[in-house]
Amino acid sequence: MTGAAAWIGSNGVALVLAIPFASAVLLLFLRGYRLSARLNALSSLLTLLASLSLLAARPAASDYLLVDDLNIVFIILNAFVGFTTSLFSASYIAHELEIGRLTGGHLRFYHAMYQILLFGMNLALLANNIGLMWVAIELATLTTVLMVGIYRTHEALEAAWKYFILGSVGIALALFGTILVYMAARPVVGEGPNGMVWTVLVEHAASLDPGLLNLAFVFLLLGYGTKVGLAPLHAWLPDAHSEGPTPISAVLSGLLLNVALHAVLRFKLLLAANPEAIAPGPLMAAMGLVSLIFAGFMLYPRRDIKRMFAYSSIEHMGIIAFAFGMGGALANFAGLLHMTMHSLTKSAIFFAVGHISQAKGTQRIDDIKGLTVSHPLLGWSLVVGVVAIAGMPPFGVFMSEFLLVSSTFARAPLLALLLVLGLLVAFGTLMVRLHALAFGEPVGRNERVKASYVPMIAHFALVLTAGIYLPAPLVAWFQHVAEMLH
Amino acid sequence: MIDGLSIQISQMLLVLALAPLLVGIVRAIKARLLRRRGPSVLQPFRDIARLARKEAVVAESASWLFRVVPYLVFAATWVAAALVPTFATGLLFSWSADLIAIIALLGSARFFLALAGMDVGTSFGGIGSSREVMIASLAEPALIMIVFTLALVAGSTQLSTVAEIFLSGVGLRVSLGMALVALIIVAIAENGRIPVDNPATHLELTMVHEAMVLEYSGRHLALIELASALKLLLYASLIACVFTPWGLAPAGAPFHVHLIGAAVYAGKLAAAGLLLAVFETMIAKMRVFRVPDFLGAALMLGSLGALLLFVSRGL
Amino acid sequence: MERLAFDVAHLLAGSIVLLSLMLLYQDRLYTLINVFAMQAVVLALSVSWQAWVQDAPHLYLTAAIALAVKAIVIPVALHRMIRILGIHREIETALNTGPTMLAGLGLVALSMAVILRVTSDADILAREDLAFALSVVLLGLLTMVTRRNAVSQVVGFMSLENGLILAATGAKGMPFVVEISVAFSVLVAFIVIGIFLFRIRERFDTVDLEALDEVRESRR
């Protein structure tokens, strides 16, 4: 028993990668919906456990894989949301089967892709080699492209295609950036694979060629920024969210954006460690602010509920990017907290929205009214979710926004005013829609759905707790990461 | 203590006795000015007595409030009138309400009267009440501004103190003059005299006070008439005690001084009545929507006077 | 020797840039594809040259892939597709040739400026190479955004990627070059198949307005 524990402890990293991959292969050949859904959930759970084991025993960094304070936050979050989403997807996909939007063939593909996606993201997070990271992110992107297009409708295909093309260009730019980093490193680190190992790079960061690093960062920011969904590189995001199956929207918003962000952060660290290089902060802050305000205004004219929340994801990614761009202990802490809270809340919202759109048979906001009357539980969860994501207490987002806004105002009042403007606009627009969706007389068809509330409630419980009480170890850990990020 | 109490009580009775008399005097003089013989100056007493003896007719749609109001109005007005120094400043309870409180007390009386006007649910009552409160809402700020002026000169809103200080002489001041004019205007408006209102009739569409009490009869009407008489007296003695404080018996003065004070006070009242009558006969009633301008003038004067003082005090 | 190595690399890279510029003003699809194929050939040459200079044998593999996939397979596929989709005389440029050329030259100048200004001490060969690579990348993007037609956009993307390969091979001893070129071939294959399967032509770039409005409604 203890032996097993020890073994797991020692091979945590391998497990985090192996479990999804193996189950993906398995799922590809597995028939029967119920079984594969269960296997999907099970393997996600195992991945979660494995990732938790990383807390206990942290393996030393190899040339290819690395576990440090920064990415462990992401990995555990990733595994957790991946697990809850797999639970949600079980009930969601069941309904899709009943109404015949999906067929068995699609399903095998779907579940396999889901695991591949988890694998790709975990790999991207664990990668200690910027080339490997690039490959992993491309893999994740391609899988999501395939899943977005899974419904084969006109819109779905167009969304997938848009995502694909913009994504590929992003990938290309990111690769160019990666090459540039290598070239910057080569004179110092010497030729060969070492020039791509992140830990090595960070060691020698100070002596790398600043000019090349700057150039590299521009390309990396644009390349991975496309994945993060920062305006004006966001175009793929709303469509991909609104046309794909909802579990995928949840994973996209909750996880993939974070993974891309993690990549950007890694390179930010690299630049920050180099005194002559340009400060990456202002770039990120500017893009973040633009995304925030832009998305805030774009929320208003939306007619499609999933698309609206996709824009809200852009908004929050903007906030997070802004926070990390501002830097400093408080802002970084706020950024990390906000990222975590956003992943949990937004995915929970998508869980709710998924069931709602199934119950109403539409995603058009105008055709959804009075949910708190027709579907009390779903309706109120939507209310809670929107209230939480809009940054109202007692939910976690409030704390991060509190820290961000107040600390920024003391440092850069004008930026803070812009930030507040963006927050207000986004809040106002979200609330307009919420009033229409949740209150008033219900319209349209009101089917009961067999919804799985557990993931939703679990997420909300976490977000609520975090809003009131953050456990000391978590805080210390976040603070350490914040220190790390300067 | 004891003499203070006696002065207080005697004043309460005095105002009660003098109020109808003042009304009678005004009516008589007006009649003379219009070359009518007119009723005797005691007519108001007779009217009130007769009204009190008659049975009261109450409209079916009237509520409990309708029958309580007359007593409240009378009481409030009487108390207010009893706290304004008439012939002596040494009133026992003068400190229980300063000028602002007295004004507010009259405000309460008006509040209830206006409610009574609404109570029966007739259009006349409504007209009366709504116009009454409109006039009051302009008169009260003016009054407060006047109070500011006086209070700044005297450094107090306590009427007895004000009177004593003015008696000791504060010199001639522009702002006081303004305050006086403003106070007179307000007094005219508040007592529903020409040109704001015509107490003699209630068949004009522009009437205010009379329309409000239209439904009252018998003892209720008697009380209300008495109350309005008291109100007139109150304003007269207010103006008298503030702007012509001569002859006021100071606190603790010997008995004969109080007698002199009383005599002087009677004289002042007569003069006030005469002036009022002359004024009323000389000018014509104005349209109700000209009243705001009329009162606006008072407000202007009052605030001007106050401002002058506020600013000059600091120099 | 070093001198010669530098000159040849320089020559090849420069000619790739030249071909990218040529791509810009092609208004016939067939010729476009042919020019691209030519670029791929030159790329293969330069990659193998690099392989020889750096004596890194695995780069020959990259060169082979470039030659096989980009110079032969894809051009042929595209030719067939054009014939099948019947779009051979479509010339939809968003910008006239003149401005496009100017923009292209501007981009080349820009990339030169950037590279030469920022990189002071990177060794000369890599530096020049990098400048060329960057301009190829930018030109490729320019091609993508100035063409309305799906096929020519794919071509643009692929020439962009050529730039990447150029840069990658230029960076001495860079790992993963082969893997990357493979990955990209896969990507491109995906795109081509995508176009072919879903008749992407009209979806790739919707210009007809009713479609847009109908989309608008469903898409808010």
Place this chain on the structure above:
Amino acid sequence: MTVAPLLAGAAALLALSIAAIPLARRPAGNKILYGLALALSMLLLGGAINHLVSGADPAWIRLPLGLPWIGSRFRLDALSAFFLAVTNLGGSAASLYAMGRGAQEPEPQRVLPFYPAFLAAMNLVVLADDAFTFLLAWEFMSLTSWALVMAHHRERGNAHAGYVYIVMATFGTLALLLAFGLLAGPGGGYDFAAMRTHEVTPAIAGLVLALVLLGAGSKAGIVPLHVWLPLAHPAAPSHVSALMSGVMTKAAIYGFVRIVFDLLGEPSWWSGLIVLFLGGITAVLGVLYALMQHDLKRLLAYHTVENIGIIYIGLGLALAFRANGMGAAAALAMTAALFHVLNHMLFKSLLFFGAGAVLGATGERDMEKLGGLARNMPYTSFVFLVGCVAISALPPLNGFVSEWLTFQAILLSPDLPQWALKIMAPAMGGLLALSAALAAACFVKAYGVTFLGRPRSEAAREARETDAFSLAAMSALAILCLMAGILPGFVIDTLGPTTLSLIDERMPVQASVRWLSIVPIAESRSSYNGLLVFAFVAASATFAALVIHRFASTRLRRAPAWDCGFPDPSPATQYSASSFAQPIRRVFGTSIFRAREEVNMPPPGDGRPARLTVTVRDLAWELIYVPIVRGAAWISERLNHLQFLTIRQYLSLVFAVLVFLLLVLASWQ
């Protein structure tokens, strides 16, 4: 008295709201939950009063919640104790009232879970001692009250009301957040203790004041930030309306006082000027708009705006005096303001309860359809009358006392050195008097049209007296109004420690003054004795009654109304609310209300009735909010085109950004 028990009470309230989720639908749930809420509020009230009278030192506690490195701190000092008392007094009254009226809720499950949480939030606001906890409680207060406003979401316009409310509330919270950001500094010293010590430059102080006026002001309803208030307060269930108007606005006042008087340090005189001016404007505009309403609850809501203005006048004076080191005067003004806080809570809750009772009895909020309720609802009409007299600032009730104190404070303003203040103070005094008089007019209208006259609708004719709980709550408040009116000395003395803690100065002790009258500075200067005035009026009224009934007739005859000989049977001929307000509309009319009267008179011979339509609009909407909303919509319409670009155009965007960044890079160094 330590803080812990109070926090426990608040926590119990929160627990109660969770328990309410399952209990709400039970028939008994209503009484149980509100009963428990009542008990808890009473306990908290007891704690607060105990702290006030015992004059204990401030107690504080730190819980390991909230911001990790600061924890969430709670502190009970004189100020918070006073507001805690106000809050829970209102809370208990509302709970008692709701034990009866709450049963009539159509959907209790939309009210019960949020009600105790709302109470808890308000308690936490006044107890919080660090910025995060404060704002958390503050925004949670907004959130819960928003949920309560949305309880009647089916009624027309309520969704709009809730929306405007929540957006304004968040706007306010963000403003406060910025203010705290300034006070805390970049180091993030978010606990109030640190802020007290943290010195700020005058410029920063001014900025903070402005932000606090925006933040706390939008919650309290300062013009022009008041627009949400007359929408949201009436929309909620009546006991919640009472809480929002009577108590929540006081939490906003508390926020202002706490930050400006306690955290911000020494004020500068112009801050007093600004606050004074805003207060005056708010008071007059509030009451003027109130006069134009004929929805009973909305009228009351607008009166809240007025009273907030009065309170701010007092606060402004206090600031001005304090800035010039006139401690005694500052204490007087502050006492006046805080006294009015208490008074407004009392009579505004009472009036909203009354309105709720009317609503329950007739199903009508529109006064034009009411009338004559005094006969069917005698008790309600009596207590409502008490409330009307109190809010109209008429002696001998409490409303008058606080306004009288404010006047006394204004009379001290000539000693101020600054000219602007010299001129502003009396001007605001005039506005104060004006608003008082207009308030009286407005409540003659409200009471006269609602309770007096003849019923204007079947519902009004059939109205029945409301239930015992509601009556108990209303009577309790009415008695308190009277008590505070005739025994103001005790209230003033209780406020002593609070003013002492804020401006190291307090009004002279009143309890020792003979006959329990109140003397702000010196008896020769001014004094007032509500007890005696009340006694005199009562005595002479009875005296008159006795005399008349003894010596004159007691006969009484009921007869049709005389009405100058033209009695009209139809109640429609009565003066209606709008006709009552017409003269005042004519006077202040067109400029302030944008009032438009249009008469369409059918041609002679045409049978159709002529009709007069009057439209009155709130200036603030016209001038501020509509343009903002239009602007936002315009921008988002323009930006929205970006949603419909083609892939090529999106690529061009990316391309453009790339080129731009490269250019930046090229021109670097």
